[in-house]
Amino acid sequence: MQHVSPVREPLVTGGKTYHDITEDVCRQVEAKPNVRWAAALAVSLVGLAIFIYSVYRTLWFGIGEWGLNKTVGWAWDITNFVWWVGIGHAGTLISAVLLLFRQKWRSSINRAAEAMTIFAVICAAMFPVLHMGRPWLAYWVLPLPNTFGSLWVNFNSPLLWDVFAISTYFSVSLVFWYIGLIPDFATIRDRATGPIARRAYAILSMNWTGSAKAWSRYETVSLILAGVATPLVLSVHTIVSMDFATSVIPGWHTTIFPPYFVAGAIFSGFAMVLTLMIITRKTFKLEDYITMEHIESMNKVIITTGSIVGVAYTTEFFIAWYSGVEYEAYAFINRATGPYWWAYWSMMTCNVITPQLFWIRKIRRSVTATFIISIFVNIGMWFERFVIIVTSLHRDYLPSSWAMFSPSIIDIGVYVGTIGLFFTLFFLFCKFFPVVNMAEVKAILKSSSEVTHHHSPASGMHGTAKGSNTNTHHSNE
Amino acid sequence: MNKKFVLGIYDDEDVLLTAIENVRAAGTKIYEVFTPYPIHGIDDVLGIKRSRLPIVAFMCGLFGTCFALWMQIYMLGFDWPMIIGGKPHLAIPSFIPVTFELTVLCAAFGMVITFFIVTNLKPTLKVRMLDKRSTDDKFVMAIEVKEGTTDLAALSKLLRSNGAIEVNEKEVVK
Structure with missing residues (x-):
């Protein structure tokens, strides 16, 4: 029955049985916390403390604690928001899109990737809510009957679409x-x-x-959820990009934004998944489940989306010149050669150049190289949002209002703080929840494990090819 | 009333599928099969009908679409019309994103809530597992024993001859 594919590498190595999977995944849930985990959580809690302090300062003294000015009214807050939402795209992409495409390698990474999505969206949501200044009135973004003679929210605004998109995305x-x-x-x-x-x-x-019966319904529900989550994941970053694209600021007012943002989101999301997975598999000894094959597959997604992002950068630069609009052309020349040139070239280096190293198979299959490049991509994607937002705002149509932006210590504190919040949640998840989807890995074990699992041949029925079993690749050769 | 079950324990999905077919062919009614993961093809051999949950999802999604469109048209078109960005009051294209999101939200939640209800999934401390190994690595076929009519020895023989590694009896107190 065991089918060994000549092309595909096994997704579960080490000759595991069903029980081994249970043991390996439940181990860290049941064991006493190990020292490395406790140390990592302690560092994250320091980050969380920084977050709480920065939020306290922001709420008590107001948005003036941030480095914003009249010209650059949106800076780190929206940069961080888009960065976190982008990271939050990989989880649902892995669990939904790859489910529809029947990519079995998703099975062992989807759980942690989805957890990452949820935590990233929580971090993202902090920024618009804090930027409101009075977050206790955050419910005003909802279309609720009110005392202003029921003055409703503006359904023509992409910012309101964002409210619906992000909250739907989070809850689904x-x-x-x-x-x-x-x-x-x-x-x-x-x-x-x-x-x-x-x-x-x-x-x-x-x-x-x-x-x-329950499993049958479970499978149906998963499939339908995957079906509705797939357009959802694409809609979220499309709508985020419309926050910019529907405005008339040079550098923002472009039709390329939705696909460009979605590709960037998948790019950054996979980079963050790789960063986390490489740490997780090492810490919890899950190398047999999150294999080289998984890392290589994700690296291929990185190189694809990274190249799309590269093409998008080039295209928008070209169109800015080709359109003949001087403000548009200036915005782009200013990005590359103006006072924020370092941000632009950091973005170009981290997002366009370093991922191209993955064309080399050796680098694609090296854990260390992958880890380093994934960090580069995370940094690069942060700079991408910073470049788009700050360089477009700081010099617009009226030179007398040109200004520079520099973050305050509280800006930095909120950002570093959300990283602390994110890792606190992620480490708690790792300890108390099963980080690998046991049931799904068991389901692919027979068709995609390294060695035939130990089974007593007593029954003699092993391998009675039943056409009804579609889970196993039948080899008729 | 107490219910009594005979449990055939299997440790391979293919053996289980064949066993289900043979047991059903022998005229024995299978009460339920418990497995640690979804087995493809088990629906056919057990005669489980295709779930109607997709229909629920569709209806809930349709409700979401209608509700979202009605809400936006009523609020911005009739209840308090405002000119925003020179657009008409009924700017249908800019209502689409919210309509889409609410469609997805209603479809997903409607289906999942229905799934929880029909499958009897609810937070509870009283979980009745016939054999706890069925969430780990064993496949459990449960056959209800009817006093006086079920021939236990023959049933045990049937299960074993179809690859069961163990045959146990279990009584469930109501």
């Missing part, structure tokens, strides 16, 4: 992630020895028994 991703977690929580529940763990995981696993 959360539900998708949770549905996948239910069977795995049940596995932990049935193994739990302590009274607290047993009760906690019993509640989380929602009475899941793993009956065939």
Whole structure:
């Protein structure tokens, strides 16, 4: 029955059995926290403390604590918002788009990638909410009847579309992630020895028994959720890009923005997934599940989207000149050669040049090189948003209002703080939730593991080819 | 009333699928099969009908579309019309993004809530697993025992001859 593909590498190595998968994934959930994890969490908590302090300063003294001025009224806040939302794209892309494309390599990374999505969107949401200045009135963005004679929100504004897009994206991703977690929580529940763990995981696993009927519905729900989440993930960054594209600022008012932003989002998202996965597989010894094949596949996505982003940078530069609009042309020349040239060239180096190294197979399959390049991409994508936002705003039509932007310590604090918040959430997730989707990995084990799993041949029925079993690749040769 | 089950324990999905077919062919009614992961093809051999959840998703999505369009048209077109950016009051193209998002939101949540209800998924401490290994690495076929009519020895033999590694009996207290 075991089919060894001559082309594809196995997705699960080390000759695992079903029980090994349970053991390997449940290990860090059940064991006492290890020192490395505790140290990492402690560092993240310092970041979280910085976040809380910076938010306190922002709310108590107001937005004046940030480095914004009359000309550059949007800077680090929106840069960080778009950066985090972009990172948040990979999770749903991996779990939804790759599910529709039947890419089995998604199975062992989708759980952590979706967790990353959810945490990244939480971090992203902090910035627009804090920028409101009075976040306790954040509900004003919703179309609720009010005392102004029911003056409604403006449905023509991309900023309002963003409210709907981000909140829908967050809640649908959360539900998708949770549905996948239910069977795995049940596995932990049935193994739990302590009274607290047993009760906690019993509640989380929602009475899941793993009956065939439940699995059948589970599969249907996953497929439909993937189907609706796929256009959703594309719509989110499209709408984020419209925040800029529908305005008349030179450098923003371009039709290329939606696809360019979506490609950039996938690019940065996969980079962050790689950063996290390389740390996770090392820390929790999951090298048999997150294999070289996984890393290489993700690197191929990086090189594809990185090249799309490169083409987009070139195209917008060319069109700025070709359009003959002097303001547009100036915005781009100013980006590359003006006072923010260093940001522009950091972006170009990190996003366009370094990912091209992945054309070399050796680099694509090197953990160290991948880790370093993924950090470069994360940095580059931050600079991309900074370049688009700040360089376009700081010199617009009226030279008398030209200004420079420099971040205040609180700007930096909020940004570094969200990284702390993100990693705090991620490390807590790693400890208490199964980081690899056990059920899905078990489902691909027979068709895609390295060695035939140990099974007593007593029945003699092993390999009775039943056409009904589509899970296993039947080899008729 | 207590219910009594005979549990055939399997450790391979292909053996299980064949066993299900043979057990059903022998005229035995299978109460339920518990597996650690979704097995493709089990729906056919067990005779599980295609789920109607996609229809629920479609109807909920349709509701979302209608609700979103009605909301925006009513609010900006009739309740408090305003000229925004020189656009007409009923600027349908700029209502599309919110309409799309609400369609997806309603479809997803409507379907998932229905899934939870019909599958009896709810936070509870009283979980009744017939065999706890079925969330780990074993496949459990449960057959309900009817007092007086079920021949336990024959059933056990049937299950074992179809590859069961263990055959257990389990009583569930209501």
